[in-house]
Amino acid sequence: MIIRITIKQLGKKRNKIQEQDFYLSNCPSTVGELITEAVRTCVAGYNQRFETKEADRALSAEEIEDMSEIGKIAFGLNYGNRRADFDQAAETALQAYEDGLIRIFVDGEELGAADQSLSLCEGASCTFLKLTMLSGSFFYTW
Numbered sequence: 001m002i003i004r005i006t007i008k009q010l011g012k013k014r015n016k017i018q019e020q021d022f023y024l025s026n027c028p029s030t031v032g033e034l035i036t037e038a039v040r041t042c043v044a045g046y047n048q049r050f051e052t053k054e055a056d057r058a059l060s061a062e063e064i065e066d067m068s069e070i071g072k073i074a075f076g077l078n079y080g081n082r083r084a085d086f087d088q089a090a091e092t093a094l095q096a097y098e099d100g101l102i103r104i105f106v107d108g109e110e111l112g113a114a115d116q117s118l119s120l121c122e123g124a125s126c127t128f129l130k131l132t133m134l135s136g137s138f139f140y141t142w
Helices: 031-052 061-070 086-098
Strands: 002-008 017-023 102-106 125-130
Touching (some): 031 086, 031 102, 086 102
Antiparallel strands (some): 002 017
């Protein structure tokens, strides 16, 4: 199944946000399954790049310029020399969703609990939004 995922692009020369096709190997029936299938696709892509040593290539001048605008030039290297573990990644993603650190929107509607049923059609527009805490690692109660 192919859905459309909203991706934030780096740099000023390109559109900041654009949609890209994203392949899911199974059609999810719940929000939790959508998260798990998205993680499966991302882990498979990461492990494929790890195996082919795609990170060994040099960065282009445009890539360096785009990354310098956000203050970090990343070479995509895996310093641990380890493949991604799907089970651990899926568990972490589901926990982050349950903790409210990730919000998911399908065709502009926010999804609910991980066990909520989901009717996802081919070509649906999905946005995964990672929330970031601005106060650092300390929480204050007033």
